[in-house]
Amino acid sequence: MGLREEIVSQNDVALGISKHVLLTEGNISDSVVSPLSIQLVLGLIAVGSKGPTLDQLLSFLKSKSNDHLISFFSELVSVVFADGSANGGPLFSFANGVWVDKSLSLKPSFKEILEDLYRAGCNEVDFQTKAVEVTNEVNAWAEKETNGLIKEVLPSGSVDNATRLIFANALYFRGAWNEKFDESTTKDYDFYLLNGSSVHVPFMTSNKNQFIRAFDGFKVLRLPYEQGEDERRFFTYFFLPDAKDGLPALVEKVGSESGFLDHHLPQQKVEVGEFRIPRFKVSFGFEASKTLKGLGLVLPFSDKGDLTEMVDSSFSQNLYVSSIFQNPSSK
Template sequence: MESPPESELLTMRQIRNRRLREGWSTSSQKKKRTKTTTHNGGGATDLHIDESNSGGAMADVSLSLASHVITAYAKDKNLVISPLSINVVLGMVAAGSNDPTRDQILGFLKSKSIEEINSFSSKLATHVFADGEPLGGPRLSTANGVWIDQSLRLKPAFKETVENSYKAASNHVDFQTKADEVREEVNAWAEKETNGLIKDLLQPGSVDAFTRLIFANAVYFKGAWIQEFKASSTRDHNFFLLNGSSVKAPFMKSSEEQYISEFDGFKVLRLRYKQGKDYTRTFSMYFFLPDAKDGLTDLLEKFGSESGFIENHIPDELVEVGKFRIPKFKIGFSFGVGEVIKALGVVLPFREGNLTEMVDSDIDGKELRVSGIIHKAFIEVNERGTEAAAATAIDYEGCCGPSECEKIYDFVADHPFMFVIREDTSGVVLFVGQLLDPLANS
């Protein structure tokens, strides 16, 4: 029998890569299909979120927001935020506002209509953030809450939106005489919904007798790597800081093949999380490592300005690695969202209000305005995987081997880099951050 031409022969690695790209599991002897589909195990039939809100515009909004937060608050420190959490509470503001405030928020979120935002938020809760732990995947949760002064009443249409689209529970409280007790109640809620990672979301004095409404969102993620790192292999190595000095930090190592791609001026590593029998979603963490030790500024500019940046820079093939190590790290970060989004053009909710669709009361809704937006996030990356959480609150007031001659890839994350946690089927970005110093828990 005549042998096939050499061009038709596949190496074992190429066969394995093809199977991985097509969704096959290489660890099962039966090669059971684990291809991502658009069917949710809970009975829902559409995990895909409209392109303008997921892999396209919404991801662009997330990276742009992260870039501006770094510029404003974290030029010289570690950072992690959940743009998703911020976008969800802004969606609730948009749902309760009127033109031109609504149009301004829609423009910032790059969304066509309030109906689109509400649908997006509903799918987040029921599809993207459905808990995967019972199926052997990541532990996930998201929650929304509304605290409204007892003197006010949510308008029926807005109440229906926050309860159905945002799955938010409404709580009537007494801001006028028990403001600090309400603050502690919101803080306890955020801590519970983030598995204890986000504490003291609202600082003393941030809620007072003039507060009329608080909207809050909390997200939680805990995923284990498909290929966990051996703790016994973790060693201290130099991590080079932006000021030219270095620190000794613990680095995780592996000799296993990895998803790595090289681009102009930077490399990208994709580490996948275990998904078990959750066949609808795939969660990954991406490391964007500049080639130059001081190259983070240039990378950040691309990160925040190029449309489709993540989608255009996804490693899709396993490659052999040479030197490969990633630092362990923990980051905690908090900031006031208001000044950042004002700089990005969202000013009317803070000035003119126009939040006329939220409440029925003797107070004209035009006098209700946003007084502050607080965001707090945490992430830990170690040998087993990743645990991350974030909470956002809005305060309203009245008024192959070498023998095969294939390329060996190095990926040594020993200098500042960016990272992203993403659900790959929908393109939803859960967390974004930068690591400048693995020993500094910001």
């Protein structure tokens, strides 16, 4: 499997996770999810697993082997997640951290992946007597790495004396759209809710041509970010159903068709009439393990799972993933 095929596969995985979260956990309310962060964590768990557990992870991630996953995530971390602010591109802060109980010793091969590929700093802690302190330490780390955007990645009580290892991922992106909206043209319009009602909210407006493409039942808008001398190109995409109650059906469609994004993105500017986008700020937290188990990934979260490639200890036989928390936000 080449890099391009791996990208298509991981896009399918990401959209499948997003669909399940939005249709169940989020209930199509104001929700935001970072499936790529979940995929990074699952890729790391795959490196530390073997047997049926590894097979299930690879099947879920639509990848042929750990080598393919490692190659893909290595490219992702070193190229896509690199900070471009010095070259006039978006500010990107990507950080990983590991907190491991002092009773365990990470296997050299697993630690090498953590440090070299994931660029994760490893911290030895005592979960037996200082679980609360470790929780506070991880949350303080996440707040620092996201410029204060995420203040609590671990809920109170999520860490106890049975915890043996924590892997934390923090991703912060800040960019300016290529064509900024004039604040003086912001006006209030009706925003329609799924229950049939509407609310009056501020909308950003513009009379410029836009990257828009219409499909059967929905439209797609692309807003490019300022690039400067950064060779990478970043965009925000908005998917808008034609029907006021059409969001659940659109989410189902986007998350079910393989290679959907390759065939449904606008490539050229067109003239538009009335054009407006609501100003928004979304914060949403959920426990992703339930979502993943609902999608068929169960062994890593069971005492029948095999995560013996993570730690060099007899305790490795009892290791399993208890929780995966996500607290993403967007504005």
